[in-house]
Amino acid sequence: MKAFAALIDALVYQPQRNLKLRLLSDYLACAPDPDRGYALAALTGDLDFPHAKPALIRGLVAERCDPVLFDLSYDYVGDLAETVALIWPKKHGANTALSLGEVVEVLRETGKAGLPAALERMLDALEPAERFALLKLITGAMRVGVSARLAKTAVAALGILDVNAIEEVWPGLSPPYETLFAWAAGTGPRPEGARALFRPVMLAHPLEEKDLAEFPPTDYLAEWKWDGIRVQAVSDGGTQRLYSRTGEDIGAAFPDVLSALPEDAVIDGELLILRDGEADSFNALQQRLNRKSVSAKMLAAAPAGIRAYDLLFRDGEDMREHPFERRRGALEGLIAARGSPRLDLSPLVPFATWQELAAHRASPPSPAIEGVMLKRRDSSYMPGRVTGLWWKWKRDPHLIDAVLMYAQRGHGKRSSFYSDYTFGVWQGEALVPVGKAYFGFTDAELKQIDKFVRDNTVETFGPVRVVAHQDGAGLVFEVAFEGLARSARHKSGVAMRFPRINRIRFDKPAREADTLEALQRLLP
Amino acid sequence: MDSLLLRPVPGGLYCEAGDFYVDPTRAVARAVITHGHSDHARAGHGAVLATRETLAIMAERYGEGFAGTTQALSYGEGVTIGGVSVRLAPAGHVLGSAQAVVEHKGMRIVVSGDYKRRRDPTCAPFEPVPCDIFITEATFGLPVFRHPEDAGEIAKLLHSVRLFPERAHLIVAYSLGKAQRIIALLREAGYAEPIFLHGAMAKLCALYEKLGVPLGALRPVMGAPKGELAGKIILAPPSALGDVWSRRLPDPVACFASGWMRVRARARQRGVELPLILSDHADWDELTGTLRDVGAGEVWVTHGQEDALVHQARKDGFRAKALALVGYGDEGEP
Ligand SMILES: [Zn+2]
Ligand SMILES: [Zn+2]
Numbered sequence: 001m002k003a004f005a006a007l008i009d010a011l012v013y014q015p016q017r018n019l020k021l022r023l024l025s026d027y028l029a030c031a032p033d034p035d036r037g038y039a040l041a042a043l044t045g046d047l048d049f050p051h052a053k054p055a056l057i058r059g060l061v062a063e064r065c066d067p068v069l070f071d072l073s074y075d076y077v078g079d080l081a082e083t084v085a086l087i088w089p090k091k092h093g094a095n096t097a098l099s100l101g102e103v104v105e106v107l108r109e110t111g112k113a114g115l116p117a118a119l120e121r122m123l124d125a126l127e128p129a130e131r132f133a134l135l136k137l138i139t140g141a142m143r144v145g146v147s148a149r150l151a152k153t154a155v156a157a158l159g160i161l162d163v164n165a166i167e168e169v170w171p172g173l174s175p176p177y178e179t180l181f182a183w184a185a186g187t188g189p190r191p192e193g194a195r196a197l198f199r200p201v202m203l204a205h206p207l208e209e210k211d212l213a214e215f216p217p218t219d220y221l222a223e224w225k226w227d228g229i230r231v232q233a234v235s236d237g238g239t240q241r242l243y244s245r246t247g248e249d250i251g252a253a254f255p256d257v258l259s260a261l262p263e264d265a266v267i268d269g270e271l272l273i274l275r276d277g278e279a280d281s282f283n284a285l286q287q288r289l290n291r292k293s294v295s296a297k298m299l300a301a302a303p304a305g306i307r308a309y310d311l312l313f314r315d316g317e318d319m320r321e322h323p324f325e326r327r328r329g330a331l332e333g334l335i336a337a338r339g340s341p342r343l344d345l346s347p348l349v350p351f352a353t354w355q356e357l358a359a360h361r362a363s364p365p366s367p368a369i370e371g372v373m374l375k376r377r378d379s380s381y382m383p384g385r386v387t388g389l390w391w392k393w394k395r396d397p398h399l400i401d402a403v404l405m406y407a408q409r410g411h412g413k414r415s416s417f418y419s420d421y422t423f424g425v426w427q428g429e430a431l432v433p434v435g436k437a438y439f440g441f442t443d444a445e446l447k448q449i450d451k452f453v454r455d456n457t458v459e460t461f462g463p464v465r466v467v468a469h470q471d472g473a474g475l476v477f478e479v480a481f482e483g484l485a486r487s488a489r490h491k492s493g494v495a496m497r498f499p500r501i502n503r504i505r506f507d508k509p510a511r512e513a514d515t516l517e518a519l520q521r522l523l524p
Numbered sequence: 525m526d527s528l529l530l531r532p533v534p535g536g537l538y539c540e541a542g543d544f545y546v547d548p549t550r551a552v553a554r555a556v557i558t559h560g561h562s563d564h565a566r567a568g569h570g571a572v573l574a575t576r577e578t579l580a581i582m583a584e585r586y587g588e589g590f591a592g593t594t595q596a597l598s599y600g601e602g603v604t605i606g607g608v609s610v611r612l613a614p615a616g617h618v619l620g621s622a623q624a625v626v627e628h629k630g631m632r633i634v635v636s637g638d639y640k641r642r643r644d645p646t647c648a649p650f651e652p653v654p655c656d657i658f659i660t661e662a663t664f665g666l667p668v669f670r671h672p673e674d675a676g677e678i679a680k681l682l683h684s685v686r687l688f689p690e691r692a693h694l695i696v697a698y699s700l701g702k703a704q705r706i707i708a709l710l711r712e713a714g715y716a717e718p719i720f721l722h723g724a725m726a727k728l729c730a731l732y733e734k735l736g737v738p739l740g741a742l743r744p745v746m747g748a749p750k751g752e753l754a755g756k757i758i759l760a761p762p763s764a765l766g767d768v769w770s771r772r773l774p775d776p777v778a779c780f781a782s783g784w785m786r787v788r789a790r791a792r793q794r795g796v797e798l799p800l801i802l803s804d805h806a807d808w809d810e811l812t813g814t815l816r817d818v819g820a821g822e823v824w825v826t827h828g829q830e831d832a833l834v835h836q837a838r839k840d841g842f843r844a845k846a847l848a849l850v851g852y853g854d855e856g857e858p
Contacts, residue, residue, distance in 0.1 A: 012788060013797050065667070066839070072832045073668045077787050086668035086786065128670075409766055415778070415795045416766050454768075463793065 001126060003031055004039050004100045005133040011144035015412035020146060024154035028181075035100040037176025040155065042137055044148040046175055049107045051115050052138045057084055060120055064089055081135035085128050094124035101176070103134055149246070159184040164200040164383040167247060171197050196236040198247040199266060199312055199320075200383035204373060204390035211391075212354045220374045221324065222349040222357055225392055226307055227282045227370040227483070228272035229289070233306055235261040242271075253291040257304050260342030262334055266312040268381075270346065272368065274305035277344065279368035281524055283485050305342040308335055309373075312381055320381035327381065361393060367524065370482070371395050397480040398522055399502060401513040403431055404475040407453040407465050410438065417446055418453040418465060421501070423477055427492075427516040431469055434492045434519060437479060440500030449475070449504065474510030478503040484522045492516060494523065529608070529628050530635070530657075532824075532847045537635060537659070539626060542608035544573075546624050546635045549851035556610060558637025559621035560585065560700055563852045573597060573605075575612055577620025577735055581700065584731050599648065615639040616650035617804050618701030619732060625653050633657040634818065640803065641810040642674070645708040646701070646737045650814075658820035662828035663805040663853060664783050671783055671807040677800045678709045681757075684777060684798050689755040693798070694776040696762045699725050701804050703759050704732045706781055707739045709802075710757070718743045720753060722760035722769070750774055766795055783807065812836055827852040 007027045014020050024043075028036050041047045061070060061084045070087060077083040103122060110118045119138075123131055136142050149163070152170065155177075156163040161184050169191050173180055182188025230245040240258040242251035251258055257271070273280035273288070280302075288294065288302055311331040312320055319327050328348075335345050349372055351357040361372050371394035379389035402423035410419035420438040424431035441449065452467070452475050459466040468474060480502040487495035494516075530539050536548040544554035551568035558564055558574075560581030565574075567586040572579070576596040583590060597603060599622065602611040612622035617638045624635040634655040641650050664671075685693055697703045703725050710719065718741040721729060726744060733739055745758055754774045762780070770776055780796045783803025791799040806814060815823055815837055823837045823844040830846035837844035 013791065013799065015797070066835075068835050069667050069832055072829070072835075073666050076666055076829075077668055078789055082788055083668060086670070089667075128672075409795065411795070413775070416768065416770050 001098050001100050001103055001130045001133065003027065004035065005127070005129040007039065008133045008136065008142065008144055009129055011146055015145070015415075017150065021150060021154055021157065024146065024151060025157045028154055028158055031100075033178050033181060034104075034176030036181065037178060038100050038104045040151055040177055041175035042142055043144070043146050043151040047104065047137065049138065051110070051112045052107045052119070054080060054139050056116060056119065057081070057135060057138060060084075060116060060123070061087070064120075081139050082132055084123075085132035085135055088123050088128075088131055091124045094121075095127075096125045098122060098125055098130075103137070104175075107137065155180065155184050159186050167200045167383075168197060170247075196234045196239040196241045198232060198234065198241075198243040198249075200247075201230065201232060201245050201268060202310075202381050202383060202390060203385040204375075204392040205385060205387060207374065207391040207393040209358075209393075215354075215374075217352065217354055217357075219376055219378075221328070221377055222351055222360075222372050222374055223309065223346045224349060224364065224366075224369045225371040225373045225394070226270040226272055226279060226346065227368050228270040228279070228285055228307070231269060231271045231306065232312075233257065233261050233265075233267045233269065235263055235265050237264070250289075253288060253294050254304050255294065256299055256342055257306055260305065260338070260340040262338045262343075264313075264315050265334060266314075267306065267308050267331070267334075267343075268310035268312060269306040269308040271304060272307055273302050274307070274342065274344070275303060277341065279307065279366055281368055282483070283524065303342070305340075305344065307344055307346045309346050310381060323378040323380065324375050325377045357393075361395065364395070369395075394482070397482055397498075397502075398484070399478055399480050400425065400519060401476050401505060401508060402434060402479050403469050403510045403513045404449075404453075404467050404477060405431055405433055405469050407449075407467055408463050414446075417450045419446055419450070421449075421477070423479060424469070424492075425514045425516050425519055426511075432492045432516055434490070434494060434516070435479065435481070435496040435499040437477075437499045437501050440480070440502060441504065445504055448506075469510060472509070472511070474513075476505040476508040476510055476513050477501050478505055484519065484524075486523060492519075494519060529631055530626055530633050530659075532849055536849065536851075539605075539608055541628050542605040542610070542626075544605055544608075544610075546626075547637065547852075549849075554605070555591075556624050557582070558615065558624055558635065559618055561618070561638065561698075564637060567591070571595070573603070573610065575599070575620040575622050578622070580731060580735060581620060581728070584727055585700075599651075613651045613653050614648035616641065616644060616647060619647045619704070619735060619737060621647060621701075623651075623653065625655070631656050633659065634820070635659045636661065636814075638663070638805055639814075640806045641814065642671075644705055644804075645712060646705050646732065652814065652817040655818055655820050657822045657824060658815065658818045659824045659826060659847075660811065660814065660833070661805065661852070662811060662825045662830050662833040664803065664807050665811055665825070665829035665833035667808045667832070669783060669786055669807045670809055671786070671803050672801055674709055674802060675713070677781075677802050678706075678713045681779065681798065681800060682710075682713060682715060684779075685755065685757065688777060691775045691777050692753045692755070692773040693757045693779055694764070694770060694773055695757060695759050695779040695781055695800070696765045697759060697781040697802075698804075699761050700728050702781055702802065704729060704737060704739060705804070706759065706800075706802065707742075708737065711738075711740050715757075716740065717756065720745045720748060720756055720758040722758070722764055724761050725759050745772070812840065815840065815842060 010023050073087050074083045106118050152166045153163045179191040232243045234241045240261050244250050273284040311327045349360050374391040376389050402425050405424045406422040407418035408420040422433050422436050424433040456468040457465045458468050479499050481496040481499040483497040485495050535550045537546045545552045546556045547564040548555050553570040555569040556573045560578050565582050567590040570592040572591040573595045579594050597612050599614050608628045611625045615621040615623045615637050626633045632655045634653050639650050720743050777797050779798040781800040781802040784790045785799035785801045823842045825833050825846045826849045834844045834846050
């Protein structure tokens, strides 16, 4: 438990991804089975203790601590697990070493009635940092800034495996992953996968118009890029699953889509609200997302479907090595044979020259289109963002001029720079914040903005600096963003998608920045 | 109860019988100063009574003319001011830090100033003085504050230095007391490399050495080539963290040495990569233990987390109250 607690602590304070990875790999290489497997499961969110819940912790600490002192402490610390870890009173002679494996087994296997006493014994046995790690296991979220992907990358770094190979077998595995570690170390075979697995998806690079001159148009096929959610639909021996781009199973909220899938196929496509063959906006789709289940009313009001891009498997055959053109042909046949309104094809966009394609892109036939995709005819389906095969050529972003209002320090290498900006537009005589951005500028520009922030701070609230933005003062950013939606959570009533700093307008007076009215006209 | 011997007034603690203040927060005619931190030791008093070391620290910080007249008192040595006897006992907080023991007509009050109970190689250890009224701070007066062993924190730092030989370790710490204690602890742990100092640290380190606290090889950061600072330990005041100044260091690991580092959110808020839980103040167990050691019938709490400590003191059978003095703890921790 000591080594795991030290890992959790080090990760909490380490902002840099590559150094987090180093910490993880070091731990996984040194820790024994099953400890390292449980640590991995804790980080990927695959540990669940049915009876060990936060209420249990509150009950225990109430018996062992003065309630006045506990409340004052909790107010001060702000986090239940940390407060209890620090305040837990020492019991002389109770301190013993416990491994993570032992702790997890107690939490998993002790029945509801015996759990309070078992947890109390463990809290007495452990040091403060270990208690914190234990309590975080129970409260669920580790919050150490490690994604499941990063944790799996650290496993891959133990040997010569690719992280995508681990993603493929992952859904068939369960903690403590002993077969996975053996495979990664080269001492065991590839673990057997489960049914209806997720396969890592292929991603496109953003295209700059000037790059096009280098590509012969005849090497490429073009199709519309739809503004929904990229998904992978898997149908395998009677099991249907719908995965997000990152491999999260989102099928429970989309029974309409699952029932439309053909037998034994893996389809790459865009999840959309489809009504009579017309795709609706991303906003329409949003009400169906992040649900555990869905009502019949919702199914009727917002029917979902897949607009298919690609075919990875068909009847057990792995199609990914085949050229795109061939996969596309097979996909067209499959969709036509299935004949479901919940599953259609993203049509190809015919073109002979780049100018012709640019003209199509400028006037797409549906508002749910956010650009075009270019795929090399001979490209095989390769996980990740492989250079030169697939390109996304988005519609030009929206641009507005906004005024810098607040700045906050960045993390890691940027921690000495004010690099996180909140900007606003005019509503009458006052600025109203409309978004935040922390990229889009060069290092040299960052230095300039940082200096501006330091020279023009009018007030400081903790880590936030208020930058002068009244009476003629202020710095104007040209902000680029992909779309705009109504939002009740924002004071301005609008929320931007993917805002970034496009240009810094040192030349422009703040008074001439855009107004909220102008921004609202961009709402769909 | 307000004692005639000592009572809280807007400028600090005032002794009417002897017409002097202890650690006044504004300029007064006569002051007894417990230690050199700026929230306790201010310039401009008429006459100042303190240890030789505290007077030297004040002269270093404020210049020779910081008070009209000064009088140095050794630990244990007594004087009488207007019929009130005053002596100083070690507080274990920073070099020269003292508790003021004030006695008059059979009533003894101890003003402990800031203090800690654990060993510190740079200053004399706290001496419990039995008394009628004990006046204590409560900077870390919550049971979540239990400082770990110093040796473990120093080992954590040295482990990180070995792990990242290409990076500088920037330790931010208060420039009076904490900085010198860290250096001394590093030397005790066998670290013999030169330690690099921010300009604001240099004078007080030199003064400590002059007053008999050896610190080993120290070098200024100013003028050192960036490459030479890789793998080295650098000490700077808290204002240097995330400041433009830190850009001269190679990919610095930000370390903060403070009792506040016990709480993760506090450490993350400051952008700290390696928190070091090293404090010059008593933790919860030291605070509550000290109340028992001095056996005072009554306890007054000056500043910090008064509510929790007053609550616990009452539970332990003391009469206790919070004085709610303002103006202390302004430097953050001192
Ligand atoms: Zn103080
Ligand atoms: Zn102090």
